[in-house]
Amino acid sequence: MFNNKKGIIMNTIKKYFVHAFALVIVAGVISSCTSMDEGYKDFIKDGEVSYTGKIDSLHIYSGKNRVQIKGLFISDPKIAECRIYWDNRADSVVVPIARTQGVDELNVVINNLVENVHNFEVRTFDKLGNKSIPVYKVGTVYGDRYQTSLYNRPIASKYFSPKLTTINFASMDLSTGAYATEVTYTTTANVTAKVQLPIAQSRLDIADFKLGSAFTYKTLFRPNPTSIDVFESVTTTVTDNEIQYLNNFYYPFTRLTYDGARWGVPTDWVVNDAAKSHIVSSVNYGGLDALYFSFESGWGQPAINNGKIYQTMTLPAGTYTYTININATSYAADANDKGYFVVAIGNTLPDVALVETAASTLKWERAKNVTPLIRTLSFTLSADTQVSVGVVTTSAVMTSSTGRHLKINSFKLVKQ
CATH class of the missing domain: 2.60.120 (Jelly Rolls)
Known part of the structure; x- marks a missing residue:
């Protein structure tokens, strides 16, 4: 009988212990939640952070002491302006944006840039000053340093005959960005005319060249295929244009x-x-x-x-x-x-x-x-x-x- 009482007492003690332990856990959870809630309130005491939609499809096109910046506004109708920073925010420009219901385009030219590689940062803002996350892009600006490296395409040979004038140009280093040679000449009707020869071609035939007259030519360059500006070599004037009185007179004969x-x-x-x-x-x-x-x-x-x-x-x-x-x-x-x-x-x-x-x-x-x-x-x-x-x-x-x-x-x- 003593043993039975002892068992009853032990079970009662265990039951109270379990209840007490449960109460401790619940109290701890409540305390923890209260602390978290207080930290969250501290974090948002000035209101929730709101971000505007960032610029999409950002591209920067090289130019002569300038760049063209293009991008798309797709997701956020609240965007009111776009700010473009460059060179670690040493300078910037603000572009007002009038959003429509569709996709809108950013298209801005930044002038008076020094010839160099520039780092650009683009952010959007709404009317309340909320900003987007930044979008970074690198752009290259060309100028006098690139210009002075350019040279005119050499002439390999030239023939002036009554029926056809032919100018054969030498090859060029295509890594310079050369893409065409432009020739200006006087026609048989005494009119000034211009013609461009792609840099991949070497032979230029002119059927209406005025025999005995001079012509000028220059080589055109783009430092990269998407450059918004064309650079030109110095212009060369050619006056020693010996008249050839035969037609179709050299290899390859037509x-x-x-x-x-x-x-x-x-x-x-x-x-x-x-x-x-x-x-x-x-x-x-x-x-x-x-x-x-x-x-x-x-x-x-x-x-x-x-x-x-x-x-x-x-x-x-x-x-x-x-x-x-x-x-x-x-x-x-x-x-x-x-x-x-x-x-x-x-x-x-x-x-x-x-x-x-x-x-x-x-x-x-x-x-x-x-x-x-x-x-x-x-x-x-x-x-x-x-x-x-x-x-x-x-x-x-x-x-x-x-x-x-x-x-x-x-x-x-x-x-x-």
């Missing part, structure tokens, strides 16, 4: 017709039937081998008998030089070939057999494989005269594995 593989007929040249000695699919070709000026007989090709290729023009009085730049030739000036470079009065060239004695011949020289492979013929006209300039040839077929060829890089007919 073609009037082409067999699709090798042989062709050049534009701007008179090519007689005898010079069209290459027959492909019942069509005759002659005057061009690939894009070189050419005569060829033998090696499976027929003989050429009195072939003529020439141009005719009226030249003013004066002294002229006719220059032929030969690429390669097997002409030996013997019985197997009679090739001539000829200048003659009139609208055609004399036959091969008459070149050396014809009254119309002003100047001639035999074509032969003798270095240097440049031939120059000089002649003088006392009055305006119609002349023909070109090449005539008769060449035999020697064997099936041999022959004669004359390949020419360029011609030049200029007044001294």
Whole structure:
């Protein structure tokens, strides 16, 4: 019985202990909540923090001592202004914003910046002064330092002929930002014209250039593809524009017709039937081998008998030089070939057999494989005269594995 009483007493003690422990825990929780609540009230005693929507899709575009800043206002209709800071808030600009129901754009240009890399910070504000979280972006400003590093694109060669003026430019370092060359010239109608040649192209053809006039050119640059400003090199004036009286006179010669593989007929040249000695699919070709000026007989090709290729023009009085730049030739000036470079009065060239004695011949020289492979013929006209300039040839077929060829890089007919 004593043991039963002892058990009852122990159970009663445990019950009171559990209740007391529970009361302690509840008191602790209440105390803790009270402390947290008091801390929260301290934190928001001046009201909850409110942020405006930040700028979206921020972009900064380089320029000459300036930048253009663009972005979008998408999420917050309460935005009333945008503030742009740069260089650790050393300077800033405030842009008023009139929000609409849709997406609005920030588009502002900041001028008078020094040439450098600048760090920009952009925040939005509402009418109560609440601000957004910052958006940071880096922008590059270009100026005199970049400008002085620019140079004009060199000219590799230039040709001025009655039908076409051609200016060939040299290549450039594209990392400079060069994107075009702009040429200003006088047309045949005495009007000033401008044309731009993309930097990836080297050849500029002008059909209405006034012969004997000067032209200017400059190279245009963008320091990066999205730059809002164009930089220019110094302008170069070109005055030594020697008139070339021939058309289509240098490699690569342009073609009037082409067999699709090798042989062709050049534009701007008179090519007689005898010079069209290459027959492909019942069509005759002659005057061009690939894009070189050419005569060829033998090696499976027929003989050429009195072939003529020439141009005719009226030249003013004066002294002229006719220059032929030969690429390669097997002409030996013997019985197997009679090739001539000829200048003659009139609208055609004399036959091969008459070149050396014809009254119309002003100047001639035999074509032969003798270095240097440049031939120059000089002649003088006392009055305006119609002349023909070109090449005539008769060449035999020697064997099936041999022959004669004359390949020419360029011609030049200029007044001294």
